[in-house]
Amino acid sequence: MTRALHAVLVVEDEPQLRALLRTTLEAAGYRVIEAETARRAVVEARTHKPDLALVDLGLPDADGIDVIRAVREFSSLPVIVLSARAQEHEKVAALDAGADDYVTKPFGVGELLARVRGALRRGAQVADADGSVVVIGDWALDLARRTTRNPATGATLHLTPIEFRIVTVLAQHAGRVVTHRQLLRDVWGPEAVERPEYLRNFIKQLRNKLERDPARPRHLVTEIGVGYRLEVAGDDSPA
Amino acid sequence: MTPHDPRPDPDALLARVNEDERRAARGRLKIFFGASAGVGKTYAMLEAARRKRAEGVDVVVGYVEPHGRDETERLAADLPSLPPLAVHYRNTLRHELDLDAALARRPAVLVVDELAHSNVVDGTPAPRHAKRWQDIDELLAAGIDVWTTVNVQHLESLNDVVAGITGARQQETVPDRVFDEADEVELIDLPADDLLARLAAGKVYVREHAAHAREHFFRKGNLIALRELALRRTADRVDAAMRDYRDARGISSGWAARERLVACIGPTAAAEQVVRAAKRLADALDAEWIVVYVETPALLRLPDAERNRRIDVLRLAESLGAETVTLGGASVADEVLQYARTRNATRIVVGRASRSGWRAWVAPSPIAALLREKTDIDVVVVGSDALSLARRSPLVARTEAMLATGTSGKRRWPAYALAVAITALATGIAWLLSTRFAQANLVMVYLLGCTVVAVRLGRGPSVLASLLGVAAFDFFFVPPQYTFAVADAQYLLTFAIMLAVSLTIANLTAGVRLQARVAGHRERRTALLYAMSRELAQAGDREAMARTAVRHVGESFDGQAVVLLPDDAGRLHLPHGRPEPHSLRGADLGVAQWVLDHDERAGLGSDTLPGQEALYAPLPTPQGPLGVIALLPANPRRVLLPEQRQLFAAFAAQIALALDRVRLAERARGAEVNAAAETVRNALLAGISHDLRTPLAVIAGSASALAEQGDDIPAARRRELAASIYTQAEHVTTLVGNVLELARLEAGNIAPRTEAYPLDDIVGAVLHRLDPVLGGLAVTVALPPDLPPVDVDATLVEQALANLVDNARKHAAGATTLAIAASRRGDHVELTVSDDGAGLPPGDPERLFAKFERGRAEDAVGGAGLGLALVRAIADAHGGSVRAERVSPHGARFVLALLVARGSA
Incomplete structure (x- = not known):
């Protein structure tokens, strides 16, 4: 697949990072x-129309969440938040403010790039989400027809309407965390x-x-204190 | 001290040194002393001030009376002066020394005229002290030198002597202590003739309305006598200074035993004289002196107005430097003698007996009783003089007493009615008996009735019953019956004896009753104090103590009280929190602060700000006051009574003791906590620095290699270096994360935000998160399907479980399987993480949960020093627990117990 170079806006005040x-x-x-300040970040997002933004939550002039809110007023570009550990409530706040995903500092390059790819793919997925088939473990879920079957054995599985709706929402954000809210x-x-107990x-x-092993889920993953993430096969492997 | 040992008493030397040190910090007081007005004290003082000023010393005039004498005013005008404080008083404007301005100005020497001046305490703004000498005392305490003037007639101890000479009593007096402690006294001496000449020339100021007193006062005889008095008083001082000097130099000429006087006073006008005489005697003998008041049942019966006189006298004695004591007992003579013996007194000073004639014979005065005692203590009897005209006749006193007890008289009339009724009853019984029994027995019935009245109703009714009994006996039983006439003269003897016996019974019984009441009073006081100290002992903290104290003081003194405690900066604050019914609101913090800073009482009944409605007293400890207690009594007179003041002081001391105990306990606990925190901190620092140093060394080394020789290193090796940087950085990240989390938990200011949470969700999340690092380790999970949710902060428990799994991965050498299981035990769910590795290191497994405790000292795997400690902290924060167990044949098991969520039991 050939494509134009994706532009990524990096909003981070620490020069080395x-x-x-x-x-x-x-x-x-x-x-x-x-961009090293929140003010600059909003200006750059307006003028350069990047394909994705990486936003640090702690900025000198404002909170990263303010940047997300400001950007969301005029753009639906994917936003990934960079946050420190043990700030679950901040992650949730950022996600609820419109961020698409988060990466915990310190992070490995592989993890970061996987999240970037996942976020960029969202644009494409939103368009054809209705017709897509999601593969979770042994099962292929047709979200439009609401059928679940095992391509290898031909077995079928019954999912309730709510279960389907949950999988549909998670699939629309595949690879990214969806908050409880x-x-x-x-x-x-x-x-x-x-x-959240529902x-x-x-x-x-x-x-x-x-x-396959419900005690060790590999696809329907819990992000404790934040939400859930659907990981589709092959998504996690680094480039 | 033996005569062969010429060394001075070390205690005396030490006192001397302390005194010198105290004086060094205090300002120096210089008094220009004169025999009377007009000798030129103020002039001499201002002259000296001008000379001092010329030497370059910062001399400032604080206040000089504007007497309209030109030469004085000219002198004063040459010196810088403080503007006087304008005080409004009953539509007039008075001028006073502005104490605060003087304290703020802090001159080297402050010149203040008229040491004996009384401030207008009722004016606005109200001056802080009632007397100028108190202002000066505060200035000296602040380290400012003060020059002032005073006349001999203003000295407290000479007050009545001067009154004897001039016939006019001075209202404005200065305690002798102030005069005696002055660093320098300059006598301004002027012969009587010269003074009279100046007076004739109009150079002496005399108040207009006092002009008529001029002829009386400024008589040559008076002036000569006053001059002699002033000269003698100055000589006394010089003498004392000489003695001090000899003490300081160790010059000893026979170390006489120290004299101690006990002056005994009663509630009479002569008491004041006794006190002054004792003061003069004590000065002459350089003796300590104690003024004793003995409260006997008879004195308790006196009207309040009379009893209150002793308050003034005792305060006068205190201001003259005496120790004052109130004793209770039946006999003045016995009590005083006993007390004098316990204090090793050498002399007892008493006033002359005021009783005479038959009274002296029937009821000897205490002095007579004292003189009859065989004792080695000298008894000095002070004569009464013209001043005894102040003593009122017994008749007047009794009338006043009746008026004063008018209120209580109202309450007592039923007692008299009952006395009449009992006498009537006795008559009735006697009537029934009269047919069979001799008349002598009927008398007994009356005596019985009289005794009953005396026991139950007190003195007055029993006297009435005695009189009525005799009258009734005469009327009903003595022939001729039904008249008061007496046929046989021998009945007169019967009447006399009957009356004498019943009156004696009445008196004795009433005395016993009063004794019992006094004892009851004292017992009640002790009980009150005991009750408070017992409750204070139970109160845990300062606020609880303050509340307890307020309640007890309020109840005991029938008023409102408040305990004010200072903050760390020494500033007092009003207490916040639930007020007690006895809490005093609106205490004056300014007054309270002054009390705290000066460690002296103020307000009602004290020398400082006596115009205040409430009394403020420090809570004393040897290290200075801990706070201030303020009391607003419902009846202000109550706190003026010496025993009440002493009781209040006892309460304050008791409260201070309790507060001090808490303070010391807090300090000890603080020290303990600090020491423990210090130990932990040291271990933490040592551990962190060790666990950080290794990975940081790897990171720094690898990175510098890549940066400096990157091009020379083969690509495969470069990737290896980069990979090790990444791994070590992750170690550091884990460690720092654990440290921060631990610190957060241990600081105790974040409570876990718990909710009912299913454990399987947490286990799944942890295994997914650690999946990349678990490598070849097989993991089995066995959670029963009916496992109830646990009450946890999921993010914290996830961290704990991750640490347990990570720990097994790193430290279980040779392990192939990791088993995670859970089961319910009572109200806990036990989550176990077990491995089949080499097992726990030898020793107590509990050690593993200590900070920076590694399983094996030589363990090369880093980053684990805090993992298990954090698990323990998280378990504790959830009200759960964690333990390590050995598994046979080999392996280890960690058990994390968490509370089952409520509502899922």
Whole structure:
């Protein structure tokens, strides 16, 4: 697949980390635009119209979440948040403010690039999400027809409408984390956003049905304190 | 000290040194002393001030009375002066020394006229102290030298002597202590004739309205006497200074035993004289002196107005430098003698007996009793003089007493009615008996009735019952019956004896009753103190103690109280929190702060700011006051009574003791905590620096190799170096993460945000997260399907489980399988992580959970020093536990117990 060079906006105030991100991303074939303040980040996002933004949550002039909100007012470009560990509530806040994913500092290059690829793919997926078939472990789920079958054995599996809706929402964000709040809102509606215990039971059932080893899930992954992530085969392998 | 040992007493020397040090810090007081007004004290003082100023010393005039004398005013005008404080008082404007301005100005020498001046305490703004000498005391304490003037008639101890000479009593007096402790006294001496000449020339200021007193006061005889008094007083001082000097130099000429006087006073006008006489005697003998007041049942019966006089007298004695004591007992003579013996007194000073005639014979005065005692203590009897005109006749006193007890009289009339009724009853019984029994027995019935009245109703009713009994006996039983006439003269003897016996019974019984009441009073006081100290002992912290103290003081003194405690900066604050019913609101923090800073009481009944409604007292400890207690009594008179003041002081001391105990306990606990924290910190630092150094050395070395010789290193080797940088950086990341998490948990300011959470979700997340590093280790998970959710902060427990799994991965040498299982045990779920590796190191497995405890000292695997410690901290934060066990034949098992979520039991 040939494509124009993707432009990535790097919003990070630490020069060394910025330099590292530039080196890594350019080595992987991306064009890098740098911004070291929140104000600058919004300006760059408007003028250069990047394909993706990497936003550090701690900036000198404002919170990274403010950048996400400002960008979301005029653009739906994918945003990945860079955050330190043990800041689950900040991650959730950033995701709820419109970020697409997060990477915990310190991160490996492989992990970072996988997330970048996942986020960039979203643009393409949004277009043809309805007709897509998601493969989870042994099962192929046709989200449009709401059927689940094992391509190898031909066996079928019954999923309830809610289970299908959950998988559909996760599949739309495949490879990226979906917060409890977002998942609850998209599946049950706005009044259910404070009831994460609903979700746990359904995820457990889904794992029992879809995962090979439900005790060690490899596809329906829990991000403790944040939400869930659907990992489709091959997604995690570094470039 | 033996005569052969010429060395001075070391205690005396030490006292001397302390005194010198205290004086060095204090300002020096110089007094220009004169025999009367007009001798030129102020002039001499200002002259000296001008000379001092010329020498370059910062001399400032604080206040000089504007007497309109030209030469004085000219002198004063040459010197810089502080503007006086304008005080409004009853529509007039008075001028006072501005104490705060003087303290702020801090001159080297402050000149303040008229040491004996009384401030307008009721004015606005109210001056801080009632007396100028107190202002000066504060200035000296602040290290400012003060020059002032005073006349001999203003000295407290000479007050009545001067009054005897001039016939006019001075209201404004200065405690002799102030005069005696002055660093320098300059006598301004002027012969009487010269003074009279100056007076004639109009050079002496005399207040207009006092002009008529001029002729009386400024008589040559008076002036000569006053001059002699001033000269003698100055000579006394010089003498004392000489003695001090000899002490300091160790010049000893026979070390006489120190004299100690006990002056005994009663509630009479003569008491003041006794006190002054004792002061003069004590000065002459250079003796300590103690003023004793003995409260006997008889004195307790006196009207309040009379009893309160002793308060003034005792305070006068204190201001003259005496120690004052109030004793309780039946006999003044016995109590005083006993007390004098316990204090090793050499003399007892008493006033002359005021009783005479038959009273002296029937009820001898305490002095007579004292003189009859066989004792080695000298008894000095002080004569009464013209001043005794102040003593009122017994009749007047009794009338006043009746008026004063008017209120209590109202309450007592039922007692009198009952006394009449009992006498009537006795008459009735006697009537029934009269047919069979002799009249002598009927008298007994009356005496019984009288005794009952005396025991139950007190003195007055029993006297009434005695009189009525005799009258009734006469009327009903003595022939001729039903008249008061007496046929047989021998009945007169019967009446006399009957009356005498019943009155004696009445008196004795009433005395016993009063004794019991006094004892009861004292017992109640002790009980109050005991009750408070017992509750204080139970109170855990300062606030609880303050509340307890407020309640007890409020109840005991029938008023409102508040305990004010200083913050770390020494500033007092009003207490916040739930007020008690006895809490005093609106205490004056300014006054309280002054009390705390000066360690002296102030407000009601004290010398400082006596216009305040409440009394402020420091909570004393040997290291200075811990706080201030303020009391607003419902009846202000109560705190003026000496025993109440002493009781209040005892309360304050008790509260201070309790607070001090808490303070010391807190300090000890603080020291303990600090020591423990220090140990942990040291271990942590040592551990962190060790665990950081290794990976950082690898990172720095590899990175510098890549940066400096990158081109010369083969590509495969370069990747190896980069990979090791990555691995070591991850170690450091884990370590730092653990340190931060541990610090967060141990700081105790983050409580885990727990919710009911299924364990399988956490196990799954951990295994997914660690999947890349688990390598060849086989993992089995066995969670029962009916496992209840646990009450946890999922992010923390995820971290704990990850650390347990990571620990097994790193330290279980030779392990092939990692088994994760869970089961319910009562209200806990036990999550176990077991491996089949080499097992735990020898020793107590508990050691593994200590910070920076490694399984094996030589273990080369880094980054584990805090992993298990963090697991322990997380388990503790959840009210759970973690333990390590050995598995046979080989392997280790870690068990993390977590609480089952409520509602899922």
